[in-house]
Each structure stands twice: as structure tokens, then as C-alpha cells.
Amino acid sequence: MVQIPNPPPPEPSAARSVPTSADVARLAGVSRATVSYVLNNTGAVRISEPTRRRVHEAARELGYVPHAAARSLRAGHSRMVLMPAPSFPVGPLYSRFLGELQWALGRLDYTVVQYGTVGVHGDEAARAWAELRPVAVLVPGSDLGPPGVEVLKRSGARAVVTLGPEAVDGAHALLTDQQGVGRAATRHLYDRGRRAIGVVVPAERGLDVFSAPRLDGARRAVAGTDATVTELPLAYDERDAARLAARWRPLGLDAVFAYNDEYAMLLMRALQDEGLDIPGDAAVIGADDLMLGRLLRPRLSTVHLEMPAGRDLAALVDRAVHDPGAAPERHKVLGATVVHRESS
Amino acid sequence: MVQIPNPPPPEPSAARSVPTSADVARLAGVSRATVSYVLNNTGAVRISEPTRRRVHEAARELGYVPHAAARSLRAGHSRMVLMPAPSFPVGPLYSRFLGELQWALGRLDYTVVQYGTVGVHGDEAARAWAELRPVAVLVPGSDLGPPGVEVLKRSGARAVVTLGPEAVDGAHALLTDQQGVGRAATRHLYDRGRRAIGVVVPAERGLDVFSAPRLDGARRAVAGTDATVTELPLAYDERDAARLAARWRPLGLDAVFAYNDEYAMLLMRALQDEGLDIPGDAAVIGADDLMLGRLLRPRLSTVHLEMPAGRDLAALVDRAVHDPGAAPERHKVLGATVVHRESS
Numbered sequence: 094m095v096q097i098p099n100p101p102p103p104e105p106s107a108a109r110s111v112p113t114s115a116d117v118a119r120l121a122g123v124s125r126a127t128v129s130y131v132l133n134n135t136g137a138v139r140i141s142e143p144t145r146r147r148v149h150e151a152a153r154e155l156g157y158v159p160h161a162a163a164r165s166l167r168a169g170h171s172r173m174v175l176m177p178a179p180s181f182p183v184g185p186l187y188s189r190f191l192g193e194l195q196w197a198l199g200r201l202d203y204t205v206v207q208y209g210t211v212g213v214h215g216d217e218a219a220r221a222w223a224e225l226r227p228v229a230v231l232v233p234g235s236d237l238g239p240p241g242v243e244v245l246k247r248s249g250a251r252a253v254v255t256l257g258p259e260a261v262d263g264a265h266a267l268l269t270d271q272q273g274v275g276r277a278a279t280r281h282l283y284d285r286g287r288r289a290i291g292v293v294v295p296a297e298r299g300l301d302v303f304s305a306p307r308l309d310g311a312r313r314a315v316a317g318t319d320a321t322v323t324e325l326p327l328a329y330d331e332r333d334a335a336r337l338a339a340r341w342r343p344l345g346l347d348a349v350f351a352y353n354d355e356y357a358m359l360l361m362r363a364l365q366d367e368g369l370d371i372p373g374d375a376a377v378i379g380a381d382d383l384m385l386g387r388l389l390r391p392r393l394s395t396v397h398l399e400m401p402a403g404r405d406l407a408a409l410v411d412r413a414v415h416d417p418g419a420a421p422e423r424h425k426v427l428g429a430t431v432v433h434r435e436s437s
Numbered sequence: 438m439v440q441i442p443n444p445p446p447p448e449p450s451a452a453r454s455v456p457t458s459a460d461v462a463r464l465a466g467v468s469r470a471t472v473s474y475v476l477n478n479t480g481a482v483r484i485s486e487p488t489r490r491r492v493h494e495a496a497r498e499l500g501y502v503p504h505a506a507a508r509s510l511r512a513g514h515s516r517m518v519l520m521p522a523p524s525f526p527v528g529p530l531y532s533r534f535l536g537e538l539q540w541a542l543g544r545l546d547y548t549v550v551q552y553g554t555v556g557v558h559g560d561e562a563a564r565a566w567a568e569l570r571p572v573a574v575l576v577p578g579s580d581l582g583p584p585g586v587e588v589l590k591r592s593g594a595r596a597v598v599t600l601g602p603e604a605v606d607g608a609h610a611l612l613t614d615q616q617g618v619g620r621a622a623t624r625h626l627y628d629r630g631r632r633a634i635g636v637v638v639p640a641e642r643g644l645d646v647f648s649a650p651r652l653d654g655a656r657r658a659v660a661g662t663d664a665t666v667t668e669l670p671l672a673y674d675e676r677d678a679a680r681l682a683a684r685w686r687p688l689g690l691d692a693v694f695a696y697n698d699e700y701a702m703l704l705m706r707a708l709q710d711e712g713l714d715i716p717g718d719a720a721v722i723g724a725d726d727l728m729l730g731r732l733l734r735p736r737l738s739t740v741h742l743e744m745p746a747g748r749d750l751a752a753l754v755d756r757a758v759h760d761p762g763a764a765p766e767r768h769k770v771l772g773a774t775v776v777h778r779e780s781s
Contacts, residue, residue: 111591111592111593112591155591156587156588156591156592157591158564158567158568158588158591158592159568178535178539178549178551191522195522195553198553199553204552204553204565205522205552205553206550206551206552206553206569207522207550207551207553208548208549208550209539209542209543209548209549209550209551220502221548223502224502224503225550243500244500244502247455247456247499247500247501247502248455248500248501248502249455329728330728331728331731331732358729358732359728359732362732384673384674384675384703385702385729387675388675388702388703388706
């Protein structure tokens, strides 16, 4: 960063003290309780319109903003839905899902915060999340266990929802069928006459929660047939892709499920640079059905994934918040359908 | 979502009450103040090791987690650094920057929370953020104004840092030189002998804070020369790219700065499908220096952007938190250098 010389003079406002609801009460000539009723929109108490207006004007004049934490301490819970910020590079598919979910929860008056836990995992992370007292916690693809769920519930979370291949005791589960993704891709390659099938397993940390069940699904898809599945570790860089492409002929493979469309793009380029014909020498299929697959030549075959609708997930959270004692729900998500294009 | 039948029976723990520090004090046989001293690691008071251990054991047994909000009410501020969750689709470059920043702030014992504000903008959003009483707020590419900064400071934020093309009164500023990106790309095309230069402006909402200054920089780069700059609106989909490619010859253009590498990939494919030679008929340059540009044929020229280092930004936040009355700092970030490959 380049420091720019001659900064402007200090901001005087930084030194001023933080206004409290007592200041607002004093200026408006009402009680603190009245200020609280008005600014927190408590429907329980009737307050005249002129008083209401006076409180709002005083709050505006003083720059007073209610304290969500104080309010949640009084109410016993917040409107905060906490999600751990993903520790893996987020693709366009997940970004879109997250955007929809935020929108849908926002419509139900929840606030979504993504919590950036660094170097802390599983149940230990749950303790850190619990300190913010979220009313609900949404955990995608994590290593949260029953103790972590328990910590969250004991600290007041009314709903814990996991989004991953397996359910966790005590939590609602959106069961992402990653095995189904590997199965669909591999079954497709088998049906196209391929028998020596590689499956890319990214070397990047945090992706194994997706890649391990995909590999497993690939193995199951051809179990008991004359086809083989070979695990292909691959880092997301050109050097590693070139190394793998150079080993393609010695490995005797004729097809690859490349984990997702981005790894498929990387590997397909390396195979082409190695002089291999796609799909002649190597049939390639990705997953996620990103636009980039349609921009490649040959056009990339892929597995289209049906992410859970933000609206459905928001409704599940809201149900669970209203009835925290209800039985954990289990929903299957991530329907996988093959989109056959030119690369396979 | 597919509901799976026969869910397991209700979790009994959901009905149990939330343990308080009073419960911990009772079980450990100490005062509530002692519990608070031990669990909040207050260095001010000396507490014997056996007492300390008894409190920790009681907390663990009861599943008690301290309340960050209560703690921040007592301390007067939190360790929370709030960032609005981006409202635009996040590319790999920004993802990496965010990851580094979280890591660096985590090392300084801050927690990064990304706040998902939906349908709320500028100073109104600032009020919502203020309710969480963050100790610092980092605002990338937003429409925050001086009143929003003031609201945040009055509610206890010790540092507000904006990351965008312009500084905001009262806030520290990382000034992203988006004009410089457009200027570098366009100057490169000019130097390659191009005179009829198109500049892609994405139709997607939320990107204009980047695209407008890039277009402006492009215009300035060739002001007073014999070259022209033509604004090319483009939605991120194949149909719109095909429509633009079909107009390429009538428009009489010979080069394009395609906003970033992803739009460049989309447009380059459409131009190639239209039978145009790259770079013969159309020189193409993107921005961001993503790996995908190296995977394309011809290899994509691009503008490499130097994002601010997470460590530097974290240090700035920490400085500002410790000295909230100091003069706002101004730093220039986003150094732009052209990476010339085959497409231009």
C-alpha cells in the first residue's frame, strides 16, 4: 500500500461519547422504557403517535442506534442467522445459493452474518459462534459434531441446520448427495463405452468433504462391472495439470470425471496441450454446469446440481426457530443430472 | 427439497434452559464476578489456579459459553470487524483477498463478520451494521457517505475503512485506482496500434462502482489522440455476447478492453464463433490475471491487479482501533500492470 502524504486533520466526532437510550429519553422527555418500546417496535405496549415521533426525532438528533446485543439479551434471542464463512474457494454456484438465501432470510426479518473462523474447526468453532448468540446456525460442509450442536443449543440457538453429506445428531440436515454426483458422472462415462475412468480429487484443503463422497459414488457406479476407477490427485495449477496430462497414456485411462467444471477446464487444456484428442483419447466430464463449460471447445459435459432453494431453506430455519423442540428434519438436496455436450 | 420420512424423535436438549454465568458460579462455588474474570481472561484480577480450574470445569459441565454481546457491553466495545457481504458476484481475486484478510485479522484476535444486508444501501445499511456494535467496519466498494460513517462512530466503531475509488469524510480510505486499470488496458491497446477501442461495461448491478471509473480511465488514456473509445454494455450471458459479436464489424472496432477476464472469456468466444480472428480482427484484453486467461487460446492478455495485502489492512484496522482520534489515513492500492499474452 502506498501512503498518501498530508492526511486531513483528525475527525472531532471520534472523541465524542456514544449516546445511550438514557440520553434519548432525556432529550425526548420520556422514560427509558418508552424509548425501548418505540425503537424496538415492541407491539405489546401502545404509545401515542406524538410521543413516538418525539423519541425518533431525539434518536436521530443524537445519532443513537439501538444495540442489537442489548436487545437480544432482553429478548432472550437475536434475529441473527450465523453461517461460518466458507474456508474453501467459493464457486459461482455457491455464491448464487448464498445470495438467494440471504435474500430469503432477509424477507423473514433475519440478518445473515458469515463468521470468519480462522484455523478453528468443528466443535471448537461452534463455541466461538455461540458467543454471538445466534438464533439459528447454518453449517455448510463442515466437521461439526453432536457436541458442537449441543453447545450451540445450550447457548440459545433454536435451530442448527447442517448442509452436507451426513446428518449430525440434534441438527436439522440438508443432505447433499455428493455420492450421487460422482455416480451420475461415472455412470455416464461408462454408458459412453469408457472402462478406465479417472476421478480427480483436488489437493486443495477443505474440498475433501465434497471430493471423498464423489469418489466413493464413482466407485459404486461401476462396482461389479469390467470398469475401473483410478483416483487422480490434482492441485489447481497448470504445472500439476501438465504433470497429470503427461501421465495420461502410461496410466491407460480413457475418461475422467474432473471433480467440477473448473478443474475440468484446467485438465482438459493440459490434455489438449499434450496432444490428446477430447473426447477420442480422453472423455471429460465436470460438475456444476457453469457457463464456462459452454464456452470451451469441445463444449464440456457436466453434472447439473440442483442447489436447495434459498426460500425453502429460509422457511426451514423459520419453522425451526418457532418450534425448537420439533424433531430434526431431514431433506435430500443436490439432485444430479448429466448434461451431455461434446467432451464425453 | 425432498422431505425424508420418519424423522428421529425430538432432541430433549432443545427444551433445556440456557445455562448462565450464575449457574456456573453456583456449581463452582464462587461469585459471578469470579466467573466473569476467569472466562473473559481479564488480566486485571489475580485468581488462583485451582479456582480458575473449578470455573472452567463447571462451565464445561454445564455447557456454558460466555456471551460476546454481554462482554462487549461491559468492555464498551467488541472485537468484531464487520464487513458488508458483497452484493456482486465475487471473483477469485476478491475471495483470496478476503481469505487473507480474515486470517490476518484473526491473528490479531479480531473476528471478521460479513453482514448480509439485503435491499438496504448506503447510510441506511450503516445503521443496521451499527446495531451489532462492531469495533471496526470495512466497507468495500459501497455507497457509504459521511452520515453513515458518523452513525458507525457514534455507536462505538473506532475505525471505519472504505475500500473504493473515493475517500469518505471521517473514514480511513484504501483508494482503489480503478481508473488506472482502464487507463493501463487502453494504453496497451493503443500502443499495439489499435485506434477504435471498445470498453465493456457489465450490465450486472453492483459492478458500476468498478466499471464506471475503468471506462473513464480508458477515455483519459486516449484523450487528445486519434483513437476513440466506445462504451459496450454487456450482460454476462452468451446471448448478449453473441449479439455484441454480431455488431462488431458494423461498429468498426479493432480492440476491446473487456472489463475483466471472465467477461473477456465470454466475449472472445462469441467473437471467435462469429468468425473473427483474435487478435487480428479484434485485440482483447481482460483484467484480474486469473488462471483461466492462461488456459484460453489465444492466451488472454490481462491487467494484473495488486490487491492490498491482508496483513497491511489488518494492521491499519488495529492501529485505528487503538487510536480512534488519529487522522484518517489514505492509501493508494490496486497497482495495475499489463500482462501481454497472445490476444492483443
